[in-house]
Amino acid sequence: MSYFDAASAAPLHPVARQALLAALDDGWADPSRLYREGRKARMLLDAAREAAAEAVGCRADELTFTSSGTRAVHTGVAGALAGRRRTGRHLIVSAVEHSSVLHSAELLEAEGGAVTRVPVLRTGAVDAGSYEAALRPGTALACLQSANHEVGTVQPVAEVAEVCRAAGVPLLVDAAQSLGWERVAGDWSLLTASAHKWGGPSGVGLLVVRKGVRFAAQGASDERESGRAAGFENLPAIVAAAASLRAVRSEAERESVRLRELTARIRARVAESVPDVEVVGDAERRLPGIVTFSCLYVDGETLLHELDREGFSVSSGSSCTSSTLTPSHVLKAMGVLSEGNVRVSLPAGAAEADVDRFLEVLPGAVAGVREKLGAPVPVAAVQAAVQEDVLVVDALGKRCPIPVIELAKVIGTVPVGGRVRVLSDDEAARLDIPAWCEMRGQRYEGEQAAERGTAYLVRRLT
C-alpha cells in the first residue's frame, strides 16, 4: 500500500512512537501532584513545552497543548474574539481556510458577529491587499492558514501579518500543514497546529498566544494549561508530539527538497499523461508534499476506489466523495474544476518508486472511469433539444460528472457562436461548468434560475 494522504493524517514517526512508549511508563501521573510520579510527569510536560516552543519560535509560556488542531483553532478564535469584544465583532478569514476556522466563523455569525471571507486567486493564494481592504474599525481578528490543506498553496502570511499589525488587529495563523516543515515567518499574534499532521500522535494540538495579545478563554475551564485547555493533560501524546516535531524538523530541509521534486514530477507527468486534466494550486509557492489535480468527466469517488484497489490512498475534494454532495469549498473559491479531483499528499519518506508506479497506474485508472461513465451514454441519448438558438441539455437528477460529460458531448453539435443551456440540480455543476469552459476555451455566460434546478449557459467559441 502507498499511503498518499499525509495532509489528512501522517503515520506515526518512529521517534514519536519511541517517545510515546517511554512516556507511557514515566508520564501517566498527574503533573500537578507533588509526589515522585507527578514531578516526573511535570518535568516531561515542561520539557515538551520547551521543545515545541523552540520549534514554533515562541516562549514556552505562550504555548498551550490542546486535544487537537481543531480544538486549538476553536479555542484560539473564540478566545481572541472575546478578548477584543470591545473593539468589535468583525472577523476576517480567507475563503480557503480549514473547516475548523470556517466553523468558528459561522458560530460568530450565528451569535450576531460579522465575517468577511477574503477571496483567493485561481492559485488558491490570498492577496495581502485583500486583507488590508477587509480591515475595518470593528475588526477583532483575522485568520489565515500558512498553507492550504487541499492544494498546497503557501499563503503570504508575513505580508498579511504586516497589514494586520499596522491596523492593530491580531492575526491567527493556522499552521497545521506547514509547522512540520518550518517556523511560520512574520509577526503573527496567534498560531495553531496539529501533531498528527507532522507524524506525531493524534490527540495533540498547539495553541500559541503571543504575550500582549488580548485573550479571554471561553467556556468552562480549569487550572491546567493556563486555563486555555481544560482537563487532564494527554501527557504521553504531548511528549511524543514534541519529540517528533523536533525529529521531522531535523529532516525537513533534505526531505522537503526530495518531496518537492516528486510532486513536481507528478505535476508535470499528470498534465502530460492524463487528457483533460487541470493541475491546480500554485506551481512554485507550495508545500513540498501536496499536489492536486482534477480530471474532467470523472467521478471522484469511483476514481478513488480504483486507485485504492491499485494500492494508493489519496483523497478528493469532489462533491461525490463528501457526505454533503457539495464540492470542496477550496476548489470552489479558486474557481477550478472539482470533478474527478485527486489530492496526493506524500508523507515524509514516501518512496520514489511508489510515486512512479502511481504515475503509471493513474492514466489507465482515469481512462477506465471515463469509459464506464461515458461509453454507455451515446450522444443520441443525451436529453438535448434545440429551443430557439439554444441547445438544451436536461441533466436534472444527474450527479457530477454527468452534467459536464453531457455538455462536452453536445458542444460539437452546435455551430461556433451557438449556445448550450445545461439544466442541472447538482451543486457541483455550478463550479464545474465554468471550469470546463475555462479549460476548453468556451465562454461561460452565467446561470439562470430554471423551473427545476439551474440553467447554465455556455457559448461555443472554438
Next chain:
Amino acid sequence: MSYFDAASAAPLHPVARQALLAALDDGWADPSRLYREGRKARMLLDAAREAAAEAVGCRADELTFTSSGTRAVHTGVAGALAGRRRTGRHLIVSAVEHSSVLHSAELLEAEGGAVTRVPVLRTGAVDAGSYEAALRPGTALACLQSANHEVGTVQPVAEVAEVCRAAGVPLLVDAAQSLGWERVAGDWSLLTASAHKWGGPSGVGLLVVRKGVRFAAQGASDERESGRAAGFENLPAIVAAAASLRAVRSEAERESVRLRELTARIRARVAESVPDVEVVGDAERRLPGIVTFSCLYVDGETLLHELDREGFSVSSGSSCTSSTLTPSHVLKAMGVLSEGNVRVSLPAGAAEADVDRFLEVLPGAVAGVREKLGAPVPVAAVQAAVQEDVLVVDALGKRCPIPVIELAKVIGTVPVGGRVRVLSDDEAARLDIPAWCEMRGQRYEGEQAAERGTAYLVRRLT
C-alpha cells in the same frame, strides 16, 4: 515506590498498552476516509464504541468519545442546559462534585443562570430528598457523581435519578470514579467518564446522552462524534480506553473485594495507630480503593513529603497543598477536618505488603510532622491573653495547622466553661476549628468579624 493515588490517574493497564500499540499501527488514519487505512480506522473506532457502550450499558450511538473526562462534563452540562433552555436556567449539583462540574455551574451563574448546590451529610453522601427539594419548574438539569473522588463515598444515584425522572428533569452522572468497577445503576439521562481513571490512557473521556434527551452541543463543531466532540478522533487512545475498560471490568468483582479489605484495614488501623485522627467518608457505602483521613496538628504538605520520601504517593485535600490556600471543597461541605488530610486511593493490583508497610510508616511520619510543628512552640510563646472572661489566641498570619495547634495548646489553661477566641486569617481555620471541637468534645460557638481576619469562639466543655 507505592503509588496510592489512583483516583487522580491510574497507571496504564497492560491491556491498554497492548491495544494502544496495535492501534498505533492500524488506527492512525482518518476514519472518515474511504481508502484501506481509513476503513481500518473506522472499524477500530466502531468496535471501540460498541465495547464502551456495552460496558456503560447504553446504545453505541448514544456514546461520544471526548478528549478527557473534564471535556465530557463541560460538553455534557453545556449541551444539556442549552437543550432545555426553554424550560429554564436552573441547575442542581451536589456540593461535592468534581471541579469540572462546579466550573460548569459557575459558568452558568456568570451567564445569568441559577445553581443550587445540594449539601451533603457528614459522610459525604447526598440525600435524594434534598435533590427533590431543590427541583423547581425552571430546573434544566441535575448533576450527581456516582461516587466521590476525595473520600470514596458512593452516592444514591438511582434514587436521585428517580426523583429527577418524576420531575421530568434529566440527571447527568459523573461516573469518573466508578465506571471501571461497574455500570451506573438507575435511570440516568447523561453520563460522563474518564479513561485514565480506570487504567486507560489519558486523552479519552466518554459522554453518553440517552436517546430522547434534549441536547444542543455548544461552541464550534464539526461532523465528527455526532457533532459533540470536534477534531480528529484520538483513535489509538480510544481503542486502548475501550479495551482496558473491558479488561478491568472482567477483573472488577475479585479485585474490588480485595481492595475493599485493604482499605477497611487502613480505616481501622489508622484510627487505632494515629492519635487525633479523623477517618472520613462512609464506612460502608464507598468505593473499593479509596480511604481518606485527616490528622490534627499536621501540615498536609509536609506529611505528603514525608510519605513521598518513604516511597508512598498519596494526595491531600489540605489547604496547604493547594495553590489557592483553601481546603478541599469536599471536606468543607462534609464539615470534617481538613488539616493533615491524606487520601489513599489504591490502584487495581496494589500489593498487600505495600499497604502494610504504609500502615507501619504512617504513625511515625505523622508524629514527626507534629513534633516539627508543635515542639518549637512552647505554650508560653502562644500569643494569648485573657480579655474579660475570654482567652484570646492571636494566630494571625499563621497557616494551617498552626491556628488549631495553638487552640489545642491553650484550651487546658481556661477553666471548664471558659472560652477561647482564636484570631485567624487562614481560610482553613473556618473548617478546622469547628472540626477540632467536634473531635475534642468542645463547643464551637461561631465566628465573628475581627479587626483583622476572623475570630472563632470555642467554649471548653471537658
